Amino acid sequence: MASARRRGGTAAGLLALLLTATACGTVADRKPDALPVGYDTLDGTLRVWPARGGLAGDAAATAAVTDAVRAWRSPVDDRAHLPSSGILWSGEADGAPLALVAADVPGESASWLLQLTRHGDRYVVDRASEYTDPGYLVYSDVLPVQTSAGRRYLLSERVERLLGPKGRALVTRDGLTDPVDVPACQAVPLTTTLRATSSLPRGRAADRLLDLGTATTDPRYPLVRDETGSGRRALDDLDTCELADERGPFGSIPRRIGDRDAPRSVPESWPRGKVSVRALGEVALGGGEPADLEQLSWETSTGTMTAVVYRPASGEPVFSPADRASTLQAYVLPVPGQPLVVLSWRANRYTSLSVPPGTPRLVDRSGLVVVPQPASKATFSLAGAEKTYYRSVGGR
Structure with missing residues (x-):
């Protein structure tokens, strides 16, 4: 029996041991041109992603979906490996044929969720989002689907119940929920109850996610893990479309492939979980x-x-671009009419911040300094007990 794979940490390794492939022989033994219907994973005796949907047994539909997935390419021109991918759902939704495929893309060590609809006598990939959490897409239990009627979710067989944005249990038919009212540019919570299985002997009463909104554009994956609920509090009343903008926190650091930016790929700053907020002060x-x-x-x-x-008492919030976590954080904050640089650090009795001569400190507190954005490149330094940290900020 071939063991299912997952790239991730200790918990992921445990799950990989418990989820095993049902088909005998290795993935490489399967026909190279075959796209399986369902995904060969077990959690104990429970098949996590069986073949579902009214067209799951339709050979013509399966062949047409296979042709479309074979022709699909990722933004960096990689293709799906068909034998280790799978059709998770194939049927009709909102009066039109729909297929959902978990696509394994070995060239990127990535998993993709492909959504296909039928156009005439063939299927086409209408939506394609990259699953940014390390490991296979099929180790998730809730997958986002967007149809003409709105947001739906495809649920694994481990899901006992899914509470939607308003805290109400969603109606599910053959693994696919009825349409859900999800805003375009606002994060909403989802709470999953998982039944007891070999990997979760006691089940899980509240597995929390955030949906970042239906306006999330491909190839960005719209669901974010929110185990503690901190993300819901952090993103409350924030516009997720602005957060996702190329100048916003979630969209501002592009992925690099080799020595080039890859603007059509998921940004390196795109969230996958543990969203939280900390007050810096008024x-x-x-x-x-x-x-x-x-x-x-x-x-x-x-x-x-x-x-x-930056949240003014009246007016819209202003965001800085993302900054990788470091000892001295430096943010360019585009406040209208007064662009700023915000410098933040965890202060102690050994730390001391230096700014270029003549730079006015609009805010000067322990762990926080705010200065006007310099017209040319400026370097700031934070002296610690054993090391000095430097950050440079470019001009306007």
């Missing part, structure tokens, strides 16, 4: 109205990212 600039200054942090596929949010 600031009043130039005698104006006070505003709250907060620090967002979140986990990505490349580590922890942070950004600051």
